[in-house]
Amino acid sequence: MLLSLKEDHKQHISVLIPQPTNVLQDFCKMALDFLRKGPTPKLYQTAAQKLDVQPEVIQNAVGGLVNLLVESCKHQLSDLDFRDSVLTLGFSEEQQETLEVFYKGKKQEISDALSQLTLDLPHYHDLEWRFEVQLASRALQHQVTPLITMNLTLETKTPLASGSSTRKNIVLQTDPTNLVHITQVLEAALLENRGQHSRRIQRSFK
Structure with missing residues (x-):
């Protein structure tokens, strides 16, 4: 199946499309850090200065990437489905490979983080x-x-x-x-x- 994201999430994640793979890797790390500890404004400020954009753009991009990874884990996308879903968003094949490697390597950790966030409290x-x-x-x-x-x-x-x-x-x-x-x-x-x-x-x- 192909993953269908909301338009605002697509818009947020589109900021990453023109970026080189090393920058995309940094955003993957920030997305994982978001799942572990929540947002880190100082890190977003630093990234915003490097890319010459507003910190809110960076935070939205991280949020969009988090949503992509979370929804992929929720729907238990196979590696092939994840790759096809990423390509439909406009990423290049090189960027797709970067995201796929990250998704495959961190899939279990993301799923574990999701299970902790969805604990059914009284x-x-x-x-x-x-x-x-x-x-x-x-x-x-x-x-x-x-x-x-x-x-x-x-x-x-x-x-x-x-x-x-x-x-x-x-x-x-x-x-x-x-x-x-x-x-x-x-x-x-x-x-x-x-x-x-x-x-x-x-x-x-x-």
């Missing part, structure tokens, strides 16, 4: 809560203590049984002030997830 299923107020005690007769009790249900898919899952209930109790703080932290995390850096990484693995 995720939200349901939440029940109730609001409680302790009006007084023998020691403090005029104190009002509001508490929120929550029953959080998490669900985890069972790897050995397709479609099966297990659920776990966790009982939590907090006061309104702490709950507001937790909410603010979660909202900040969601906001960061919508940022350019997070979207760029997500696009690389689609």
Whole structure:
């Protein structure tokens, strides 16, 4: 089968087509480094200066190459299918050979990195809560203590049984002030997830 990439990924990876094979080899190393440790802006800055382009162009090119390698491993492309897919992108036969050698040599490592990225962690299923107020005690007769009790249900898919899952209930109790703080932290995390850096990484693995 021939691999079909999205148009934006094709555009990002097209930057590598006019480059000599030694530069393409460097990008292969940066793509593998991306899978191992994530993006390295300083490295992209250095490469951008050498090629006289913006660092974002380098990072997009690395992301496009990562996507090519990831999708090839996901679909378990044979060496022949990978070579044909690369040629349809516009690479020369010499560049195709460089990419094929890299793909053959690092296929297992890329697959291992993918398996770590796709670990099925527990995720939200349901939440029940109730609001409680302790009006007084023998020691403090005029104190009002509001508490929120929550029953959080998490669900985890069972790897050995397709479609099966297990659920776990966790009982939590907090006061309104702490709950507001937790909410603010979660909202900040969601906001960061919508940022350019997070979207760029997500696009690389689609």
